[in-house]
Amino acid sequence: MSPQRTPEERKQRAEAVRAGCTRFVSGHYPRKPQQVLADLAASTPPDLDADIYGSGSLIADFEAEVAGLFGKEAGLFFPSGTMAQQIALRIWAERSGNPNVAFHPTCHLEVHEEGGYRLLHGLHGELVGDRFRLMTLDDLKAVRIPLGALLIELPQRHLGGMLPAWDELKAMTGWAHDQGLITHLDGARVWECGPFYGRSYAAIAALFDTVYVSFYKILGGIAGAMLLGPEDVIREARVWQRRHGGNLVQMYPFVLSAKRGLDEHLPHMAAYRDRAVAFAAAMSAVDGITILPDPPQTNMFHAFFRADPDALMDAAMDAAEESGIWPLRWVKPAQIPGWCTSEFTIGSAGLDIDPAEVGALFGEIMARVRE
Numbered sequence: 001m002s003p004q005r006t007p008e009e010r011k012q013r014a015e016a017v018r019a020g021c022t023r024f025v026s027g028h029y030p031r032k033p034q035q036v037l038a039d040l041a042a043s044t045p046p047d048l049d050a051d052i053y054g055s056g057s058l059i060a061d062f063e064a065e066v067a068g069l070f071g072k073e074a075g076l077f078f079p080s081g082t083m084a085q086q087i088a089l090r091i092w093a094e095r096s097g098n099p100n101v102a103f104h105p106t107c108h109l110e111v112h113e114e115g116g117y118r119l120l121h122g123l124h125g126e127l128v129g130d131r132f133r134l135m136t137l138d139d140l141k142a143v144r145i146p147l148g149a150l151l152i153e154l155p156q157r158h159l160g161g162m163l164p165a166w167d168e169l170k171a172m173t174g175w176a177h178d179q180g181l182i183t184h185l186d187g188a189r190v191w192e193c194g195p196f197y198g199r200s201y202a203a204i205a206a207l208f209d210t211v212y213v214s215f216y217k218i219l220g221g222i223a224g225a226m227l228l229g230p231e232d233v234i235r236e237a238r239v240w241q242r243r244h245g246g247n248l249v250q251m252y253p254f255v256l257s258a259k260r261g262l263d264e265h266l267p268h269m270a271a272y273r274d275r276a277v278a279f280a281a282a283m284s285a286v287d288g289i290t291i292l293p294d295p296p297q298t299n300m301f302h303a304f305f306r307a308d309p310d311a312l313m314d315a316a317m318d319a320a321e322e323s324g325i326w327p328l329r330w331v332k333p334a335q336i337p338g339w340c341t342s343e344f345t346i347g348s349a350g351l352d353i354d355p356a357e358v359g360a361l362f363g364e365i366m367a368r369v370r371e
Contacts, residue, residue: 071202098148161300219261272299282359315368
């Protein structure tokens with residue numbers, strides 16, 4: 001039986017065990033700041049000039065590159081996606097005269113931003129659908145207040161990376177445009193959608209008036225995001241960026257890191273997704289583990305374990321010490337009593353682990369839990 005530990009003791013042990021691991025089920029290989037900065041320095045031309053308050057070829061060329069990838073007229077680099085999305089919705093609300101934005105109950109604006117869209121911009125979020133499933137066209141048609149905009153997140157992070165079928169996505173955005181609504185894509189993880197839809201990023205983005213993308217998640221950048229859309233909207237967003245204090249004097253470390261991540265990871269999204277499918281299959285064969293969605297639609301999925309969260313983490317750390325493989329990012333109680341859940345996002349590190357090893361590792365973890 002594992003010894004009883006306080007939350008702080010469990011956290012400290014997890015940090016120590018993770019530091020001793022050489023392989024990782026989720027994400028990319030961890031790197032210290034010195035290594036990140038050294039890699040950026042080694043790949044940066046010595047004569048490259050820094051950006052200054054959002055101007056200069058470094059940042060302008062990258063904005064144009066990403067805008068072209070998504071088929072949009074212009075792009076604007078932001079230090080954070082929270083800032084980018086609130087500004088985009090504020091602009092559309094002022095233009096339409098309607099502050100009501102429809103989005104899923106687990107939307108980032110609602111769950112992770114401390115009500116910023118309401119308190120800073122006077123927007124109203126209309127929660128549409130059930131938090132435990134994807135939003136549908138029927139859910140939208142059931143809304144009884146006039147809407148100004150529709151926000152859709154692709155993929156739905158809190159649902160394990162779920163995506164609506166292409167025809168359903170087209171139906172929702174088409175309905176919105178028929179109603180005179182603006183459509184905005186929360187594309188923090190949109191890079192991971194390409195293999196599922198089998199379409200270009202420009203084809204996906206064509207369904208939306210504006211698009212936000214993140215550079216620090218699966219692309220592994222230091223920080224940063226970009227808002228993409230019509231030139232006049234992006235021009236207005238630059239003014240709001242200054243008002244938010246987001247027009248930093250220099251953002252070249254973020255830009256260089258984002259560009260490096262795009263070049264390094266974008267070509268491997270299909271491989272990351274395929275490895276996620278293989279890992280999920282190996283894990284679901286273990287008694288007491290259920291996968292959502294099954295099979296994964298992107299390189300992300302959620303796993304549910306018939307176990308107490310602390311017992312699962314203790315068992316996972318014991319197994320990690322012996323195997324050298326770090327299996328879990330975090331664990332929290334699930335909606336069903338007696339179960340807990342964790343999120344998996346498969347990146348470059350996962351490509352170096354055989355799915356059979358993952359199955360055996362989680363088989364060992366669950367056996368320890370049952371003990």
